[in-house]
Amino acid sequence: MNGDTLYSIGELARRTGLTVKTIRFYSDRGIVAPTDRSPAxxxxxxxxxxxxxDLVRTLRELGLDLPTIRKVVDREVSLPEVAAAHAEALTVQIRVLRLRRAVLTAVAERGSTPEETELMHRLAQLSEAERRRLTGDFLDAVFGGPDAAPVFAGVMRSMTPELPDNPEPEQVQAWVELAEMSLDPDFRSVLRRLAEYQETEQAVIETTGPRRDIAAVVRDQAGPALAAGIDPASPQADPVVAAFTAHYAHLLARPDDVELRRRLAARLESVNDPRRERYLRLLAVINGWPAPESLAPELDWSVQALRVRTQQ
Structure with missing residues (x-):
């Protein structure tokens, strides 16, 4: 083959694998102009x-439009410049598709109503700034806003979702569900009560010295009893209950009486709200953290044990 070789449109089609109609179309658009014409x-x-x-076919398969392709083949713009711009556009498209997939998957799994579907779609489309505002409003409602106690600064950071720039579908689904939960006034109230318990306890701790978190103490005390099959209402449970109520009494600098045990039961019920555990699990998915340990069995056992012993 030499530089003077000329091909008919049919021969060009056989060499490139494109149809005659396609080559004629590109030729008419000036993308691949003919070099000459036969006597006929x-x-x-x-x-x-x-x-x-070959280049045109590759660029078309990559999704470039014909005007852009013509600029590339005519060297009006460089291929790297076009590739970079197109890659950026595809990144945006991929993100949009992931969001749509996440919403549709959630709708299919949860059997959502049209109203719920619309809300999920809006939440999935929020910008980073809008997500931060929604999260900030939720955390302010729970912890007291600008007047929040200093002890809550770290807790608020640990409860903040950080959706990555290129999230996986499960992260988007988790974000949508978490955002829905954060809009629930009843859920906010549950967490607000828990924050008030913690604030009261912290005020005492500041004068008496640091103490272990009561939920961790309950887990350590109730876990073995639960594993041993001890009925929370049985006399065998009395020493276990006495151990963690004594810790709570010491934490609050109060006597271990019926009122303290009722307060502790209410405190543990707030911690054990299934929505709180669900929030933390969704948060772990969004932020790429390990799944949190569930305290539900130990807390259930402890609340039952306290309720039995405070009934009048």
């Missing part, structure tokens, strides 16, 4: 046309 007036193309058509 048919278009003829040189060897450069083969390379141009």
């Amino acid at each position: 007036g048919y278009r003829l193309y040189d060897t450069d046309a083969v390379a141009r058509l």
